Amino acid sequence: xxxxxxxxxxxxxxxxxxxxxxxxxxxxxxxxxxxxxxxxxxxxxxxxxxxxxxxxxxxxxxxxxxxxxxxxxxxxxxxxxxxxxxxxxxxxxxxxxxxxxxxxxxxxxxxxxxxxxxxxxxxxxxxxxxxxxxxxxxxxxxxxxxxxxxxxxxxxxxxxxxxxxxxxxxxxxxxxxxxxxxxxxxxxxxxxxxxxxxxxxxxxxxxxxxxxxxxxxxxxxxxxxxxxxxxxxxxxxxxxxxxxxxxxxxxxxxxxxxxxxxxxxxxxxxxxxxxxxxxxxxxxxxxxxxxxxxxxxxxxxxxxxxxxxxxxxxxxxxxxxxxxxxxxxxxxxxxxxxxxxxxxxxxxxxxxxxxxxxxxxxxxxxxxxxxxxxxxxxxxxxxxxxxxxxxxxxxxxxxxxxxxxxxxxx
Numbered sequence: 001x002x003x004x005x006x007x008x009x010x011x012x013x014x015x016x017x018x019x020x021x022x023x024x025x026x027x028x029x030x031x032x033x034x035x036x037x038x039x040x041x042x043x044x045x046x047x048x049x050x051x052x053x054x055x056x057x058x059x060x061x062x063x064x065x066x067x068x069x070x071x072x073x074x075x076x077x078x079x080x081x082x083x084x085x086x087x088x089x090x091x092x093x094x095x096x097x098x099x100x101x102x103x104x105x106x107x108x109x110x111x112x113x114x115x116x117x118x119x120x121x122x123x124x125x126x127x128x129x130x131x132x133x134x135x136x137x138x139x140x141x142x143x144x145x146x147x148x149x150x151x152x153x154x155x156x157x158x159x160x161x162x163x164x165x166x167x168x169x170x171x172x173x174x175x176x177x178x179x180x181x182x183x184x185x186x187x188x189x190x191x192x193x194x195x196x197x198x199x200x201x202x203x204x205x206x207x208x209x210x211x212x213x214x215x216x217x218x219x220x221x222x223x224x225x226x227x228x229x230x231x232x233x234x235x236x237x238x239x240x241x242x243x244x245x246x247x248x249x250x251x252x253x254x255x256x257x258x259x260x261x262x263x264x265x266x267x268x269x270x271x272x273x274x275x276x277x278x279x280x281x282x283x284x285x286x287x288x289x290x291x292x293x294x295x296x297x298x299x300x301x302x303x304x305x306x307x308x309x310x311x312x313x314x315x316x317x318x319x320x321x322x323x324x325x326x327x328x329x330x331x332x333x334x335x336x337x338x339x340x341x342x343x344x345x346x347x348x349x350x351x352x353x354x355x356x357x358x359x360x361x362x363x364x365x366x367x368x369x370x371x372x373x374x375x376x377x378x379x380x381x382x383x384x385x386x387x388x389x390x391x392x393x394x395x396x397x398x399x400x401x402x403x404x405x406x407x408x409x410x
Contacts, residue, residue: 024396184339239315
């Protein structure tokens with residue numbers, strides 16, 4: 001089966017779970033080609049995983065197109081296309097406008113790209129997969145509507161960026177999709193609550209497929225850790241809650257517990273986080289590592305005592321860094337929000353704390369730091385649970401089977 005996969009930006013600084021998912025589909029016998037809606041930045045191939053290297057997926061199967069070229073080559077006025085294109089883009093634009101000018105601009109941006117791709121590849125694919133439910137899904141939807149073949153259409157939903165907020169045309173995409181793939185049971189419940197009026201129509205189409213790991217690439221090494229190094233990994237967005245970690249570290253210092261904090265990543269909150277570090281007078285105990293290739297991220301996680309993921313709300317679905325930390329033997333403390341309790345088996349495989357609660361987070365860190373036995377227990381349970389639930393090849397085979405057996409109703 002030839003599968004066209006629409007995504008947002010690829011390559012990207014953070015695309016580890018996307019690349020793993022694509023490799024799993026390839027291993028399951030799916031022939032994939034990728035359509036990123038944003039322009040190619042060649043320097044970002046540096047962050048790409050070997051699991052989806054150019055020897056595994058040739059770069060010729062990653063189809064970037066500039067906005068200028070798409071405007072020159074799109075032909076929406078061809079017979080049979082114009083009315084569909086105008087009707088669909090008007091409907092999407094009307095929905096996007098409700099979420100502001102940025103949402104509208106991003107939607108309009110993908111129209112000519114989807115049209116140009118549909119002109120270039122009108123018959124080639126047996127199935128269309130929108131990897132994200134936002135603008136990538138809009139491009140995939142318009143592409144699918146302009147195709148000359150009636151093939152299945154599937155959409156993958158993840159978290160805040162494409163499900164929890166700014167759901168441009170999402171209700172219609174849910175109804176249009178033959179499969180709705182999502183990364184945690186929390187998201188199924190979210191769909192049931194948010195779209196209760198149509199849930200009966202879409203419930204049978206939902207498949208929970210956890211992003212997986214190749215455990216051969218994640219050596220389990222719980223021993224030989226430093227005594228008091230806490231790491232957090234991710235984009236510096238407000239909903240990651242890294243400021244609560246810094247405040248918890250400050251709280252611990254009043255208890256006579258000085259910890260080293262390592263922040264791996266970058267983003268719009270970087271400036272405010274650095275200001276907070278200075279305000280708390282912790283510059284000597286907080287290290288900003290910036291964006292790192294994944295091998296360096298792995299090394300940083302292996303070199304930490306514990307990993308903290310202090311989400312302040314439902315921004316992430318089920319953060320990949322938690323699964324990765326579980327695989328490596330790094331004990332986890334995380335907020336009890338969204339799909340995180342699923343990853344930690346409701347606290348059996350890691351410590352769950354209320355979001356935005358500095359004292360509870362500080363208490364949790366203190367509890368784990370003072371008990372090596374508890375850290376080993378969490379690490380051991382977490383690795384075994386992760387192997388059972390987050391196996392890349394098993395989960396990829398399940399998704400591939402679903403895609404291959406899906407038929408689109410006439």
